[in-house]
Amino acid sequence: xxxxxxxxxxxxxxxxxxxxxxxxxxxxxxxxxxxxxxxxxxxxxxxxxxxxxxxxxxxxxxxxxxxxxxxxxxxxxxxxxxxxxxxxxxxxxxxxxxxxxxxxxxxxxxxxxxxxxxxxxxxxxxxxxxxxxxxxxxxxxxxxxxxxxxxxxxxxxxxxxxxxxxxxxxxxxxxxxxxxxxxxxxxxxxxxxxxxxxxxxxxxxxxxxxxxxxxxxxxxxxxxxxxxxxxxxxxxxxxxxxxxxxxxxxxxxxxxxxxxxxxxxxxxxxxxxxxxxxxxxxxxxxxxxxxxxxxxxxxxxxxxxxxxxxxxx
Amino acid sequence: xxxxxxxxxxxxxxxxxxxxxxxxxxxxxxxxxxxxxxxxxxxxxxxxxxxxxxxxxxxxxxxxxxxxxxxxxxxxxxxxxxxxxxxxxxxxxxxxxxxxxxxxxxxxxxxxxxxxxxxxxxxxxxxxxxxxxxxxxxxxxxxxxxxxxxxxxxxxxxxxxxxxxxxxxxxxxxxxxxxxxxxxxxxxxxxxxxxxxxxxxxxxxxxxxxxxxxxxxxxxxxxxxxxxxxxxxxxxxxxxxxxxxxxxxxxxxxxxxxxxxxxxxxxxxxxxxxxxxxxxxxxxxxxxxxxxxxxxxxxxxxxxxxxxxxxxxxxxxxxxxxxxxxxxxxxxxxxxxxxxxxxxxxxxxxxxxxxxxxxxxxxxxxxxxxxxxxxxxxxxxxxxxxxxxxxxxxxxxxxxxxxxxxxxxxxxxxxxxxxxxxxxxxxxxxxxxxxxxxxxxxxxxxxxxxxxxxxxxxxxxxxxxxxxxxxxxxxxxxxxxxxxxxxxxxxxxxxxxxxxxxxxxxxxxxxxxxxxxxxxxxxxxxx
Numbered sequence: 039x040x041x042x043x044x045x046x047x048x049x050x051x052x053x054x055x056x057x058x059x060x061x062x063x064x065x066x067x068x069x070x071x072x073x074x075x076x077x078x079x080x081x082x083x084x085x086x087x088x089x090x091x092x093x094x095x096x097x098x099x100x101x102x103x104x105x106x107x108x109x110x111x112x113x114x115x116x117x118x119x120x121x122x123x124x125x126x127x128x129x130x131x132x133x134x135x136x137x138x139x140x141x142x143x144x145x146x147x148x149x150x151x152x153x154x155x156x157x158x159x160x161x162x163x164x165x166x167x168x169x170x171x172x173x174x175x176x177x178x179x180x181x182x183x184x185x186x187x188x189x190x191x192x193x194x195x196x197x198x199x200x201x202x203x204x205x206x207x208x209x210x211x212x213x214x215x216x217x218x219x220x221x222x223x224x225x226x227x228x229x230x231x232x233x234x235x236x237x238x239x240x241x242x243x244x245x246x247x248x249x250x251x252x253x254x255x256x257x258x259x260x261x262x263x264x265x266x267x268x269x270x271x272x273x274x275x276x277x278x279x280x281x282x283x284x285x286x287x288x289x290x291x292x293x294x295x296x297x298x299x300x301x302x303x304x305x306x307x308x309x310x311x312x313x314x315x316x317x318x319x320x321x322x323x324x325x326x327x328x329x330x331x332x333x334x335x336x337x338x339x340x341x342x343x344x345x346x347x348x349x350x351x
Numbered sequence: 352x353x354x355x356x357x358x359x360x361x362x363x364x365x366x367x368x369x370x371x372x373x374x375x376x377x378x379x380x381x382x383x384x385x386x387x388x389x390x391x392x393x394x395x396x397x398x399x400x401x402x403x404x405x406x407x408x409x410x411x412x413x414x415x416x417x418x419x420x421x422x423x424x425x426x427x428x429x430x431x432x433x434x435x436x437x438x439x440x441x442x443x444x445x446x447x448x449x450x451x452x453x454x455x456x457x458x459x460x461x462x463x464x465x466x467x468x469x470x471x472x473x474x475x476x477x478x479x480x481x482x483x484x485x486x487x488x489x490x491x492x493x494x495x496x497x498x499x500x501x502x503x504x505x506x507x508x509x510x511x512x513x514x515x516x517x518x519x520x521x522x523x524x525x526x527x528x529x530x531x532x533x534x535x536x537x538x539x540x541x542x543x544x545x546x547x548x549x550x551x552x553x554x555x556x557x558x559x560x561x562x563x564x565x566x567x568x569x570x571x572x573x574x575x576x577x578x579x580x581x582x583x584x585x586x587x588x589x590x591x592x593x594x595x596x597x598x599x600x601x602x603x604x605x606x607x608x609x610x611x612x613x614x615x616x617x618x619x620x621x622x623x624x625x626x627x628x629x630x631x632x633x634x635x636x637x638x639x640x641x642x643x644x645x646x647x648x649x650x651x652x653x654x655x656x657x658x659x660x661x662x663x664x665x666x667x668x669x670x671x672x673x674x675x676x677x678x679x680x681x682x683x684x685x686x687x688x689x690x691x692x693x694x695x696x697x698x699x700x701x702x703x704x705x706x707x708x709x710x711x712x713x714x715x716x717x718x719x720x721x722x723x724x725x726x727x728x729x730x731x732x733x734x735x736x737x738x739x740x741x742x743x744x745x746x747x748x749x750x751x752x753x754x755x756x757x758x759x760x761x762x763x764x765x766x767x768x769x770x771x772x773x774x775x776x777x778x779x780x781x782x783x784x785x786x787x788x789x790x791x792x793x794x795x796x797x798x799x800x801x802x803x804x805x806x807x808x809x810x811x812x813x814x815x816x817x818x819x820x821x822x823x824x825x826x827x828x829x830x831x832x833x834x835x836x837x838x839x840x841x842x843x844x845x846x847x848x849x850x851x852x853x854x855x856x857x858x859x860x861x862x863x864x865x866x867x868x869x870x871x872x873x874x875x876x877x878x
Contacts, residue, residue, distance in 0.1 A: 248441060249448055251447075252441065252449075253460075256433065256460060256510075257432070257434035257435060258430070259430050270451050344451065346450070
């Protein structure tokens with residue numbers, strides 16, 4: 039187990055280093071000089087050069103890369119060119135919207151998908167199975183921003199149960215959660231549809247396995263065999279999808295945050311790209327990559343917790 | 352009182368009839384074997400007794416087990432009987448256990464669902480039962496840490512943990528080596544005697560039946576065609592199917608004599624080692640030698656057998672000969688040409704060798720027609736035939752293996768297992784290779800089909816000199832189809848020589864143990 043964890047940690051570190059190099063390189067090759075952009079079309083070349091020097095753009099590439107990485111390691115993400123405030127402050131104000139939103143959506147999608155998938159698999163071909171599969175088909179097909187607008191129309195405009203957008207801050211946690219509920223549902227349902235389908239097919243595969251027949255021959259009922267032997271085995275492919283979905287929920291928040299006017303990382307990155315505030319883009323993307331890699335690391339550890347075959351490797 | 356009394360059991364699944372008027376009885380403590388070829392309804396009979404028929408199955412008749420009619424018993428009551436009154440062991444020990452639970456927990460589960468007892472007590476009984484079935488591993492092990500034979504012991508422990516009155520074993524040793532098979536059969540016999548348990552043994556292997564069973568039930572196409580006490584039945588076989596089955600099991604092919612010829616394949620001092628995972632974080636890596644200084648040769652037109660248990664290095668050797676994998680030491684040459692040059696296989700040599708694999712179901716792409724399947728080796732040729740020449744080659748190859756040229760346009764699912772194996776042989780023959788490797792090529796076939804395929808191979812040898820390496824765990828097959836035999840153990844060839852000599856007068860203790868473990872059919876009235 040220790041060896042496995044160390045192995046995963048090494049791979050996590052390598053992924054982070056490679057990701058930082060790729061992000062830095064991509065941002066570098068994007069055409070357009072941020073200094074020229076900020077000063078407008080009529081700026082004099084020497085003013086631009088002065089700004090470039092101030093922003094550190096005149097230094098060699100590798101030096102800027104190391105400065106960027108070293109800064110991030112100390113929590114210093116640089117200063118936004120447009121907001122004129124430290125990027126770290128910009129991020130810390132917004133991450134407490136995006137991260138809870140993604141986690142909320144993930145919990146919702148799991149809470150919907152697991153029972154739905156297990157129920158459908160246990161009643162394969164029955165009315166319940168057909169209904170759930172039909173619903174997931176719909177869930178996969180509907181774009182989440184459209185679904186978000188429908189939610190707003192029904193629950194905010196007509197029923198007035200929720201506000202149509204905005205975020206009041208974590209001063210009142212109940213109110214904050216409430217304002218994240220509609221966005222979380224909009225994000226979660228399409229994901230839940232996919233997850234339920236994966237859960238169902240994975241479980242059906244397991245129910246056809248020899249060890250389920252063995253369990254039945256021991257005297258377990260169909261239900262007992264399902265819960266004691268099939269579900270945990272079926273979790274292995276489901277965990278993979280879950281890990282992939284988390285990154286999608288984080289990044290997919292960009293559109294949903296726009297629809298609900300949430301001050302999250304998605305909105306920040308959207309605005310920074312429009313304003314060519316590359317230092318912010320760089321840092322937020324790196325942060326998202328970091329979160330995704332950490333979640334995948336957690337998924338890898340979860341595999342080992344579920345599957346003894348991985349532990350002793 | 353009879354332990355099991357099946358009267359006129361019939362069964363159809365959806366509309367397909369599976370069983371017709373099957374009747375059989377068993378006394379307590381008796382070993383009854385059901386034998387017959389695939390599709391004869393052996394396993395369905397067993398599943399009917401367990402009340403575990405697949406969906407859509409409609410049974411009729413009566414199955415009285417220990418005074419209860421299984422077919423009339425509702426599911427909850429059947430759940431209480433399974434594991435308690437009757438237990439079952441299946442064929443494939445590699446997949447029969449839940450990979451995520453310890454073996455101790457899986458055996459204890461049988462006890463816990465039927466008995467009001469504490470977890471600790473159930474685990475203690477489970478550990479005792481694992482010891483009783485001769486498992487030399489702690490109950491905290493997971494299935495993947497055990498060998499096939501060890502896993503089958505766990506399955507047996509699971510089935511008998513509650514001392515059921517009837518144990519059903521469906522091909523329990525078919526997936527195992529001969530030596531392991533002998534040990535598992537001995538274990539089953541011992542348990543039946545000690546626990547006074549009835550054993551219903553389902554097997555296609557008549558030699559196993561003759562070895563173990565008190566009574567034999569022969570099934571053909573869903574019907575019981577003959578039944579009786581083992582010795583009596585073997586001496587006085589009445590039904591033509593029983594006789595045919597027996598004749599096929601003892602079938603000897605008529606192999607043309609091999610004339611001395613120069614060497615074709617030479618394997619000299621070949622070693623292939625794999626680094627296993629480290630036990631500790633920074634501990635030394637011990638190398639596992641799958642092949643350890645292996646040397647032998649096959650002459651032009653010579654038929655050589657290769658026997659040994661699983662893990663003895665047979666597959667690694669096959670891969671090395673085919674040039675699919677580099678070796679660390681030694682050299683393999685075909686007609687003086689190395690199979691492996693530098694870091695890539697030598698194509699000129701590769702086209703001289705073909706292979707026929709064990710499983711006729713998974714070794715074909717189901718989306719290609721037969722014509723495309725059997726012409727696959729053409730990609731090895733510099734100038735593969737096309738147009739009329741290609742069609743001619745396909746027709747000839749199919750005719751050579753006893754199929755019709757019209758079969759070229761069919762898909763693989765339209766063929767039976769035996770026909771598929773003929774197609775696999777056609778695929779190997781189409782480039783007229785110098786050497787064919789048969790890797791357990793007849794092991795998955797029924798005895799009668801196996802006899803036909805072996806005859807086909809002998810036939811092909813008569814048409815043109817054919818050199819092959821015949822890998823098999825079945826000594827009786829190797830005996831009839833090869834001139835010379837190699838015996839492999841732990842990556843080494845421990846004995847080699849003329850097949851008849853090695854199999855009748857084995858010198859190496861390992862060969863002796865292999866031969867002693869192989870079940871044998873007694874001479875019979877039919878022969």
